[in-house]
Amino acid sequence: MNTKTMNNSDLHNVVHRIVVVGGGAGGLELVTRLGDKLGRKGRAHVTLIDKARTHFWKPHLHEIAAGSVDLNIHATNYLAQSHWHGFRYRIGEMVGLDRTRREVHVAAAHDDEGVPITPPYTRPYDTLIIATGSQTNDFGTPGVAQHAIALETPKQAERFHSRLVNACIRAHVQGTQNGPQQVEVAIIGAGATGVELAAELHRAMRTLVSYGLDRIDPERDIQIHLIEAGPRILPALSERIATAAAELLGRLGIRVRSGTRVTGVTADGVQLASGEFLPAQLVVWAAGVKAAEWMKELDGLETNHLNQLVVQPTLQTTRDPSIFALGDCAAAPWLGREGNVPPRAQAAHQQASHISSQIARQLRGQPLRPWQYRDFGSLVSLGDHSTVGNLMGGLIGGNLWVEGLFARAMYLSLYKMHEVSVHGIWKTTLGTASRVLSRSTEPRVKLH
Structure with missing residues (x-):
């Protein structure tokens, strides 16, 4: 039978069904490679499932928040990408799994006004790759969900930027009647995201007020606070990098507070463990990440304390060889070192390339090779x-x-x-x- 004339249901009965859940950096790279290598040639039916319609490279979300980058220019449309690269895109959010029937459970999708787009559905698979990334870990801190913004998605970053512009316009209209530092931003968490956002906001806010908001004196009326519970900023990187970054942030006038724990967030600012209250019109929470809560009970798959799926060196989950995981949602062992591979974009990029080649080997009946992280x-x-x-x-x-x-x-x-x-x-x-x-x-x- 000519596979080019088959419909989807017929194709599923003949070729290997590969489902990739999550279109982040690793997931989109992987599904594009698989579509080009296998989907176009009829060797597999490749599907991407994601609740969003477009992809944006997550390490640059801080630039959307600052207004330095226009999302519409840099976003990749999943539907167009699937058309060009031999896979299928289906909208929805994975919420469960049936490993016995080999089905992914997907929740109903709705538009921004709550109107249904698709009902709940299941998607069968022969090989499943979970690449759902991470989400903010607020450690149960009161008020974070209600009053802070987490830069997890482009929509959140755009919402922060809109609030930032409004805060600057409001300060301009008020003039100097409220005294100095009329626009205060508190960034909680001084990892890479927090540090990069602080520096980007310093430049972007000064550029913003230069467009006619002349009642605002950036040096007097704008203040950025970077708060870190640990002893220094950039705790995951070397001390030399952290020291150089802290010195530059200090020269920019950004107030860096290390060894400072946040105990609550309100509509007006941030409560510190020391008892001090830090006023802030805008609060960003970038203090920690974890995988989605629903992954803790994913039909018996092994997870760690951050809800990440524990995987073998081949990136297959420990309890099901037909399921792989990559990126921030995977606890992948760092071969040759203690611990797991850090959640970085370069790791997801390498994992996508590796899994793509290994699935091709698997379809040829060859054994899988372990993945070795190369730290660049x-x-x-x-x-x-x-x-x-x-x-x-x-x-x-x-x-x-x-x-x-x-x-x-x-x-x-x-x-x-x-x-x-x-x-x-x-x-x-x-x-x-x-x-x-x-x-x-x-x-x-x-x-x-």
Whole structure:
């Protein structure tokens, strides 16, 4: 039978069914590779399930929040991507699993006004890859869910930016009647996201008020607080990187508070364990991540205290070889070292490439190979001010310290690698050129 003339139900009865849940950095790269390699050739039926309609590279969410990047220019539409790369996209959020029947349970999808789009449904699979990423871990802190914004999705980042613009306009209208520091932002958590957001906001807010909000003096009326419970910022990175970043943030006037625990968030600010109350019109919670709660009871699959799926070196889950996990939702062992691979975009990128090749081997009847994480170092972008980090630590047995323009170029190359994996070299090149040209006709920061 010619598979080109089959409908979906017929195709499911003949070829291997691969379902990828989650279209983040790793999930979208993986489903694109599988679609190109297997889906187009009729060797497998590949499906992506995600509750969103578009993909945006999560490490750049802080730039949407600051207004430095327009989501509409950088987002990838799942439906178009599936058409171009030989897979199928289905909207919905995974909420359960039946391993005996090999079915994924997907919740009903609704639009922004609550109107139903799709009813609940199940999706059969032969191989399942879970790449649902992570979500904010508020550690049960009172008021976080009601009054703080977590930069988990583009929609949240856009909501923060809208509130930021409104706060600046409100301060401009009020003038100096309320005294100094009329716009205060509290960022809770000084990991990479918090540090990068603080630096990006310093530049973006000054650019924003330069567009006619002349009653605001940025040095007097704008204050950014970066709060970290641990002894220093960037706890997951080297002390040298943390020290360099802290020094630069200090020179920018950003108030860094390490060793400071937050006990509550209100509509007016942040309550500290010391008893001090820190006024803030805008609060961002970036203090920790975990996998989704529903993964704790995913039909008997093994999880850890962060709800991550525990996987073998092959990235297969420990209790079901037909189910893989990658990215932030996977507790993957770091071969040759103690502990698990850190939740970084470069890890998800490597895992996507590995699983793609291993599934192809599996379909040929060949055994799977273990995945070995290659640490290419860590970089932290401080906006236009600087980029600091270390490169190729896993390759040379030590750290190569980099900063300035070279480090900035390396930081940007990480995103370009992702774009090339998703779109190919020519489309990435043309898209980059188009964005560079359009900047000359647009405001330097999003104004709404």
